[in-house]
Amino acid sequence: MGLGKTLQAICLMSYLKVQRMSPGPFLVLCPLSVTDGWVSEMDRFAPKIRVLRYVGDKEHRRSLRRTIHEQVKEQSSQTDVLLLPFDVLLTTYDIALMDQDFLSQIPWHHAVIDEAQRLKNPSSVLYNVLNDRFLMPRRLLVTGTPIQNNLTELWALMHFCMPSVFGRLDQFLSAFKEAADPSSDHVPSKVKEQYKSLKSIVGTFMLRRTKSKLIECGNLVLPPLTEITVMAPLVSLQKKVYMSILRRELPKLLAFSSGASNYQSLQNMVIQLRKACSHPYLFPGIEPEPYEEGEHLVKASGKLIVLDQLLQKLHDSRHRVLLFAQMSHTLDILQDFLELRRYSYERLDGSIRAEERFAAIRSFSRQSAEGSLNFQADKNGAFVFMISTRAGGVGLNLVAADTVIFYEQDWNPQVDKQALQRAHRIGQMNSVLSINLVTERTVEEVIMRRAERKLQLSHNVVGDDDENQESNESVGVEAGDLQSVIFGLGIFDPTETSNENFGEEKISELNSLAEKVIAVRHEQVAGKDERKFEVNPTDMLNGCPLSQGGNSASFSFDSGFDEASYLSWVEKFKEASQTNGDQMMDMGRRELDEDRRAKVEAAKKKAEDKKLLRWEALGYHSLSVKDPVSRLDDGTMSDMGSVQFVYGDCTNPLQVCPSEPTIIFSCVDDSGNWGHGGMFDALAKLSAGIPEAYNRASEFKDLHLGDLHLMRVNEDSDNKEGNSPQWVALAVVQSYNPRRKVPRSNISIPDLELCISKASFSAAENSTSIHMPRIGYQVGSDRSEWYTIERLLRKYASIYGIKIFVYYYRRSS
Numbered sequence: 019m020g021l022g023k024t025l026q027a028i029c030l031m032s033y034l035k036v037q038r039m040s041p042g043p044f045l046v047l048c049p050l051s052v053t054d055g056w057v058s059e060m061d062r063f064a065p066k067i068r069v070l071r072y073v074g075d076k077e078h079r080r081s082l083r084r085t086i087h088e089q090v091k092e093q094s095s096q097t098d099v100l101l102l103p104f105d106v107l108l109t110t111y112d113i114a115l116m117d118q119d120f121l122s123q124i125p126w127h128h129a130v131i132d133e134a135q136r137l138k139n140p141s142s143v144l145y146n147v148l149n150d151r152f153l154m155p156r157r158l159l160v161t162g163t164p165i166q167n168n169l170t171e172l173w174a175l176m177h178f179c180m181p182s183v184f185g186r187l188d189q190f191l192s193a194f195k196e197a198a199d200p201s202s203d204h205v206p207s208k209v210k211e212q213y214k215s216l217k218s219i220v221g222t223f224m225l226r227r228t229k230s231k232l233i234e235c236g237n238l239v240l241p242p243l244t245e246i247t248v249m250a251p252l253v254s255l256q257k258k259v260y261m262s263i264l265r266r267e268l269p270k271l272l273a274f275s276s277g278a279s280n281y282q283s284l285q286n287m288v289i290q291l292r293k294a295c296s297h298p299y300l301f302p303g304i305e306p307e308p309y310e311e312g313e314h315l316v317k318a319s320g321k322l323i324v325l326d327q328l329l330q331k332l333h334d335s336r337h338r339v340l341l342f343a344q345m346s347h348t349l350d351i352l353q354d355f356l357e358l359r360r361y362s363y364e365r366l367d368g369s370i371r372a373e374e375r376f377a378a379i380r381s382f383s384r385q386s387a388e389g390s391l392n393f394q395a396d397k398n399g400a401f402v403f404m405i406s407t408r409a410g411g412v413g414l415n416l417v418a419a420d421t422v423i424f425y426e427q428d429w430n431p432q433v434d435k436q437a438l439q440r441a442h443r444i445g446q447m448n449s450v451l452s453i454n455l456v457t458e459r460t461v462e463e464v465i466m467r468r469a470e471r472k473l474q475l476s477h478n479v480v481g482d483d484d485e486n487q488e489s490n491e492s493v494g495v496e497a498g499d500l501q502s503v504i505f506g507l508g509i510f511d512p513t514e515t516s517n518e519n520f521g522e523e524k525i526s527e528l529n530s531l532a533e534k535v536i537a538v539r540h541e542q543v544a545g546k547d548e549r550k551f552e553v554n555p556t557d558m559l560n561g562c563p564l565s566q567g568g569n570s571a572s573f574s575f576d577s578g579f580d581e582a583s584y585l586s587w588v589e590k591f592k593e594a595s596q597t598n599g600d601q602m603m604d605m606g607r608r609e610l611d612e613d614r615r616a617k618v619e620a621a622k623k624k625a626e627d628k629k630l631l632r633w634e635a636l637g638y639h640s641l642s643v644k645d646p647v648s649r650l651d652d653g654t655m656s657d658m659g660s661v662q663f664v665y666g667d668c669t670n671p672l673q674v675c676p677s678e679p680t681i682i683f684s685c686v687d688d689s690g691n692w693g694h695g696g697m698f699d700a701l702a703k704l705s706a707g708i709p710e711a712y713n714r715a716s717e718f719k720d721l722h723l724g725d726l727h728l729m730r731v732n733e734d735s736d737n738k739e740g741n742s743p744q745w746v747a748l749a750v751v752q753s754y755n756p757r758r759k760v761p762r763s764n765i766s767i768p769d770l771e772l773c774i775s776k777a778s779f780s781a782a783e784n785s786t787s788i789h790m791p792r793i794g795y796q797v798g799s800d801r802s803e804w805y806t807i808e809r810l811l812r813k814y815a816s817i818y819g820i821k822i823f824v825y826y827y828r829r830s831s
Contacts, residue, residue, distance in 0.1 A: 021227045021238070022444065023160045024059055027130050030158065032064040035105060040127045042105045045154060048132035050110045051366065051410050054376040056132075057108065070104035072121075073113060083120055100125070111136055111144055118147055126154040133412045134159035135432075137178055138171035140187065149178060162412075162439065163432040164224070169194060169216075176223065183223075241449045243442050244538055246551040247466070248531075249458035250320040252295070259294040259301065260460065261512065263287065264591060271588050274504055281500065288461055288503055295457040296343075296426055297322060297351050302816040308767070309809035311358055311802040315351070321425065321455045322355060327525070327532035328423065328453065329402070333361065335536070338419040339402045342437050344426040349404050350812075352425065354805060356402060367406035369662050375410075378403075383418050407437050416440040420448035425455055427462070431469035451539040458554065464506030508587035512594040638718045641711060641727045643747075645772075646779030659815035661808070661822045663792075668825040669700040671744075671789040675823070679743040681728070683777055683790035685770070687762050688723060689754035690716025697791065701746060705731040708746055724769040725750040726776040743784070749773035765794060765803070771810050778814040778822075787821040795826070 027046075034040040048056060053073055060069045072082060086103060093101040102124070114121060129152070131137065137145050137159070148154075157179050165172045169191060176184040184190060194212050232238035252260065264271070267287045274284065293300040297319040306314065316322050332339055343349050346367045356363045364378040382403050403419060407428055419441045428434050434454075442450040456462050531553075538551060622645075633640065666673050671680040682704075684697050692698060692709040701708045711729050715721050727748040732741060751770045753763045770793070781788050794803035815822045 021229065021232060023162070023227075024056065024132070025063060026225075027132070027158060027160055028060055028064050031106060031128065031130070032067060034128070035067060042127055043102050043124060044106045045121075045124075045126040045129045045152075046106055046108045046132065047111055047114055047129070047148075048108070049136075049412055050112075051375050051379070051414060052132065052412070053108055053110065054379065055415060060106065068103070068105045070107050072107050072109040072117075079113070079117060083117075115144060115147060118151055122151040122153070124153075126152065128156045128158065129154035130158045130160060132160045134161040134175060135163050135171070138174050140170075140174040140177065145174065145178065162436055164220075172220070176220070180223065238444070240442065240444075241446055243438075243450045243452065243548045244541075244551070245438075245452040245454070245549070246535055246538055246553060247454040247456055248324060248535060249463070249552070249554045250324045250455055252457055252460065253318065253320045253323070255298050255304075255318050256294055256320060256457075257514075259298045259304065260291060260510070263290050263294060264507075264510075264512070268588075268592060271504075271507075271591075274584075284500060284504060288500070291461040291507075292426070292465075293345070295321070295460050295462045296345070296348050299351055300345070300347055302813060305809065309806040311354070311805040315355060315358060321457060322351075323525075324455060324528060324532070325423065325425065326355070326359070327528045328535065329359070329361065330529075331532045331536050332421055333401055337421045338400075339421045339423055340416055340419045340437075340441055341402050341404045342407045342422070342424045342426070342434075343404070344407055344428060346406055348426060349406060350808075352404055354808075356404075357805070361402055362400045363402040363404055364400045365404045366410040367404075368409045370409075371665065374665070379414060379416070382416065405437070405440075407433055410437075410440075412436050414440045415443065415445065417443060417445040417447075420446070420450055422450065422452045423455065424453070427454060427456065427466060427469065429465065429469075434469075449539050451536065453535065459509050459511065461503065461507060461510075464503050464509060467506070468502055505581070505584045508584055512591040633718060633720075636718070638714070638720075640718075640720050641715065641729050642720060643726045643728050643776040643780055646775055658819040659812075659817070659821070661811045661815050661824060663824050663826060666825055667700065668789045668791050668823070669697070669704050671787070671823070674789070675787055677742055679784055679786035681745045681747050681777060681781055681784075681786050681788045683747045683749060683774075683788050685751050685765060685793060686712065686748045687752035687754040688716075688721040688750050689762075690721060691754075704746070707731065708748075712748060721750050723750055723753060723766055724772040726773045726780075728777075728780055743786070745780075745784075745786070747773075747777045747780070747788075749777070767803075767806055767810075770807065774810055774814050775817075778818040778820055781820045782818040787823060789823045789825065792824050792826040 031042075031044050035042060046056060050073065053071055057069060057071055060067060070082070070086075072079065074082075089103045090100065107121075107124075109117075109121070129148075131148075137148075139145060159175055159179060161175070164175055170187060173184060173187055173190045177187075194216055229238065229240060233240065270283060270287065299305045299315070299318060305318075316326050329339065341352065343352060346369060349365065349367055353363070353365060364382050366375055366378055370378070382400050403416060407424075407426075422438050422441050424434055424437070438452050442452075454466070456466050535553065630640075664674050669682055671682065682701070684701060686693075690713060692702070692712055698709075708729065708731065711727065712721075715727060720727075727750070729746055729748075730743065731746050732744045749770065751765050751773060753766070754761055755763075777788055780786075792804070794807045811822050811824070814820075
């Protein structure tokens with residue numbers, strides 16, 4: 019992890035090519051985010067090797083295949099030897115699966131699998147396709163974490179390389195059953211002997227480089243690394259949401275000890291609890307309406323309050339930060355927070371396309387290279403790089419940052435360790451500070467304690483030999499993960515009623531805490547280049563020093579499952595729920611006044627009938643969508659809905675959603691005069707019927723604020739193959755008065771919300787997605803309007819379970 023694995027692989031291919039030991043071709047598989055890094059390293063260290071980056075959309079890859087075919091066909095007429103127009107083909111795991119019919123035809127002399135822990139599951143499609151279909155007799159696996167959870171994963175990697183040496187899985191596990199399950203009642207000496215034997219076997223096939231070995235022999239100089247875990251409190255709103263989830267799942271908790279609970283449902287419950295620990299606004303309906311940007315966003319989460327204080331200090335001292343989170347929706351909230359504080363940032367997650375990922379990485383790294391030697395943040399550069407751990411936690415070189423903050427932790431501790439190495443690696447010149455934010459006395463702390471045990475397994479199998487280091491900690495196996503987490507929920511005290519209200523005094527205390535945490539970076543300890551601390555804000559503010567190596571007093575995590583204690587906690591929670599039953603949250607769902615709504619509907623219907631009779635006589639048919647029946651009434655919210663940000667032209671949604679029904683959403687005023695330029699020209703080009711329908715609606719006085727006119731634009735092409743239904747929705751959200759100094763008003767948010775609800779309802783009815791420009795967002799302007807609009811989009815995407823795509827301009831190069 020940051021010790022030159024990529025360079026070693028490049029040197030191997032270069033040596034084989036130059037020494038004519040192997041003419042190639044070589045196949046390199048890696049994550050999408052690191053393909054740019056591979057190309058730049060190949061250009062730098064092996065410029066004579068021809069590299070083909072086989073990535074991109076379907077049309078681009080088809081063009082590459084056509085070019086390869088033409089060149090091979092041309093060469094085959096001159097010689098019988100297969101001559102390909104490249105030495106190394108670089109692509110991703112997903113493309114290797116999608117284009118396996120083409121790629122598996124090439125006789126690869128060597129294959130390099132980067133971040134090979136992707137092959138840890140021997141039952142996965144990728145594992146079996148590469149093993150069965152691809153011709154690659156020589157395989158090099160590149161990984162910093164050959165074992166993450168159990169010995170099955172290690173066997174999978176070794177079997178992939180040498181199936182003749184590492185036979186069946188059951189044989190392997192039988193031979194090392196004591197090492198595979200050290201928590202069982204095995205003789206310690208036998209367990210130790212099996213670890214020693216396993217190390218010896220694996221070491222024969224593994225070239226392993228560690229920081230400690232390289233530093234010891236003088237080949238590597240790295241600045242010190244300090245890891246600190248900060249235990250954050252639950253604020254009042256978080257406690258209510260956390261309690262509400264537990265109350266709702268109480269029957270499952272009661273049934274768990276008898277084995278009657280469903281594994282998937284319990285896993286979903288744990289995910290919901292983790293979301294409550296991160297930020298309550300991750301649940302639809304929790305954020306108060308009207309949606310307005312403000313301090314409520316920060317005060318709703320204990321972790322975000324602590325992060326706010328930390329970032330203030332880091333920004334003032336001109337450090338740069340990698341901010342990791344698990345969920346893209348968490349990144350959305352963190353992005354809103356960074357906008358609120360006016361911090362500059364880059365973002366990388368699974369929704370960001372390849373070109374923009376590379377641009378963000380280059381931008382963040384270039385600012386460092388152009389800055390001072392000590393990598394202090396440039397005033398015009400990005401202060402924070404927000405990264406989804408799974409999308410950007412491996413393979414990247416981001417030494418421009420010297421501080422790493424984990425807002426959410428991965429189930430697998432090795433994933434977080436990999437992410438940390440994005441900053442603490444070759445090229446880093448500053449001391450590195452890693453901060454883990456964990457909500458105390460919750461499921462997050464249980465998972466953290468569980469993760470500490472998992473790390474011990476990796477050390478026992480492939481770690482450095484250290485005869486003087488004895489460990490009394492046993493390592494749990496993956497099968498017991500969920501059970502131990504559920505039993506560990508007893509760490510939460512349901513009778514605790516004290517509210518965490520963060521006034522000025524409390525904020526001042528946390529400000530002092532942030533100073534102490536950041537100051538740990540500069541405390542030098544002789545002979546120690548890596549240190550770990552854990553801090554509880556309450557203890558630290560009371561004068562207690564940092565506890566090194568974890569605070570076991572916070573929570574005693576026994577390897578054995580204490581079912582009696584768990585049942586006692588469930589009963590205690592049940593009693594507390596009955597006592598405080600009147601305080602249960604409804605998770606933001608509000609019931610409408612049925613009588614009032616009935617009267618309003620009756621009046622609307624009478625006026626509507628009168629209007630329709632007049633229009634029918636004149637031959638006019640309105641395209642205005644009726645007010646939808648809100649799904650909030652039945653309390654349903656869908657997890658299927660999403661808002662995604664993409665580049666391109668929203669009037670050409672087939673680039674994003676080919677062969678799918680779509681609705682193009684655009685805003686207009688009530689003037690009846692079709693505009694010019696921008697969206698107006700694009701929509702008129704799409705169909706001349708769009709401006710005609712708008713003008714005709716104006717003639718019949720059918721343009722009112724809050725109206726949504728929905729028109730089909732490709733009815734004539736229904737019978738053509740590949741043409742999916744497409745609609746255009748014109749949202750009347752601006753008034754027009756020629757007497758005003760500025761005739762056209764600003765967008766009316768209430769009317770926009772009504773139009774979004776109508777469009778979302780129509781999308782759900784027709785099984786379509788919505789495509790729209792980024793409304794109310796301009797660089798350098800007040801972005802509070804966009805904050806409100808984005809929240810409305812997420813609200814109705816969740817209510818109706820639809821996908822909304824928001825288009826914005828591509829980053830200028």
